[in-house]
Amino acid sequence: MTHPASATLPLLAHTKPDAVVAWRHDGPVTVERFLGDVERLASSLPAGGHVLNVCADRYRFTVGLAATLVGRKISLLPSTHTPETVRQLQMFAPDTFCLTDSPACDIDLPQHHFIESPVAASPEGGAVPMIDVDQVVAYVFTSGSTGTPMPHPKTWGPLVRNIAAEADRLGLVDKPFTLIGTVPPQHMYGFESTVLLALLSGGAIWSGRPFYPADIADALAAVPRPRVLVSTPFHLRTLLSAGTEVPPADLVVSATAPLSGNLAVALEAQLQCPLIEIYGCTETGQTATRRTAETAEWQLMRGLALTVEDGKVWAHGGHVETPTMLSDIIEPTADDRFLLHGRSADLVNIAGKRSSLGYLNHQLNAIPGVVDGSYFMPEDEQTDGVTRLTAVVVAPGLDRATLLQALRERVDPLFLPRPLIFADALPRNATGKLPRAALEELRRTLGGSE
Template identity: 75%
Template structure:
């Protein structure tokens, strides 16, 4: 008797006429998508690895599926800096870049072509469960990207668990609008894979400004899902734009405050679910942040904590994996998140975390954005001092420090406290440490 798992379908849609995407005002069916996939698969150049940088979410997804059918592995690094690209080329010397616009990446390039042709009329392709689909990368301790290999079977199980938790299925297809890029693990899972396996469709663009997000939501049919980040949600709610009814909001990449979650639910008139996960494991848990601080694990995923180290295993997590967060199990399938292990701050014997301090800073009325920074070597009288950089046009330094004193221990007050017009967040709302350090150095040398 064979233990080989059967192939798994590329799509979970109920029929070929079902919607897979909305692009430039056009509804794109599954049949049209599969036709484009087969045409692109036949045109892709030699090379077993693809760096897919297509900005258009539909073209990215066609490229992903075409690469999959052609037996090529998609490379999904967190950045495309020249050094990262050099390291990718060393990792996969046969890699080429699939782009749908101007590209200055130092790899052989293949421009996304025109793919006019008939719709697909045959069966939905199936893919071997053990086929390698993608390598996603985290930053190693040496600065070298560390690859994490994702098979089709694990990705399908992950997407199925997420669809189940979010209530998405071919019987109740949703239209997904994402503010995060499809190349990022969160965007990859919750806009691309969730649509492919959950029987729904997605908006092909990536709206950034509040008016564009509202317009995209208004364009797609209900039920609608907004896949976003705390930074994008905070910006959206602060803008003076009318927001259409959104049946579900999904957030990840950074912890979300209960107040922001409650305001989001009230303004968008739908529940908000926050996702917990990491590149190594994929998504593993959710919580309704407006109602509870507890996270609930996905079906079949398990958590153990041994000597303070949290481990995830089971379900789509193919091997027992160490997590970089401080977790407190509260039940067999539930836990509390107490921050990143690397976020811990110890000053004069008192402990806190950067996540907690950032939450308190951003909860101050008038603060648009802000972040604490643990400098590498900053000490005053032998004690470590934190920095903070803040966007708060209507506040002065004295008022902000006074508000912070009411929220955090004085030992953790930032010295210096720097003001900026904006923080250097990337496409997923995160703050790359190198960019933050550079901004801090510039502001300290030119405080005016």
């Protein structure tokens, strides 16, 4: 969709200067204070046109994002901040600088440090900045087949439409709410659902990023209701198994990997509220939702449609301006509904039998006594011409024979892991995902036997 050159949309949906836009450990932050912080930071940013915003405090990240928008700079959102990724970012945008709130930041880029001001002067007139709908807000990066990050531009207009559809689906329109996120704001899911959702729907942000169950409980207790916990299956499963007493939420949102129906039911009971899953990808943004405790079907976001051509599924309409092929195995069941059968890249074919890593992981983690576990296909995936799967598992109370027997009751023997590796913990990243390189390193370190 094209827009008139003059088309703009506001940075904030909040209509009053004393409305709360964030909660920090020392109390609420009003729109007036936020806009003052944004103006102060925007006036001090370096000349570079691209920003790697690594602020860990979610409020500071949000101020940095807004200042970047006001200054017509572009945020870079890679999946990691490894030295190699940073080098590749420099090649993509040589004028990139790093915005950080950590004195110990070791990212090899020109650094601009976020410095708190005891009092932020209010911007003249207190006007909410207007952003051009065609302005590129961010480049979100996915790993290409060569390992080089592939940029996907996100412009303001489609992002605003995406968030409006999300707020409508989650029932957050025209009501105050506070978002507590266990995911980093630099990840596309965290960017959309813990930052933009608050700014563009009149909600508030909790500035911290709780990780452990006790931290999540403390964060929920620190903000008023209604409160929304934005998390991942890994964090939610850990929260449930910890047995920590958690204040009730009003909504739980989950993404990055599918949840089982049983886990969703248990989480709804513990947190005393509905749990909604979001399905999406970097290329399309948020695409569909489901209430997992009640149905396996996903419902497309407002305005979106799916088209199947030659066995491939394309998303289009709504905030997806260009038809985009989805990398998942999708079975449409109605005009706006579908079933998800895993990622195309996760398909496994052994001796003519097919399964998916997602299905195998679900069966592994459903075994009583398994705290965490994951299958993966090693780089040297064939031995004597036979494909071998590896699994890494955290199961302190189980031995190898017991675990393998339990797996035999759930999966075809061809899909038993060879080797099965026991570990104290899995090397999950901030969004609960398991980087392939970390799994390979764990395999090399711990070995394992068949």
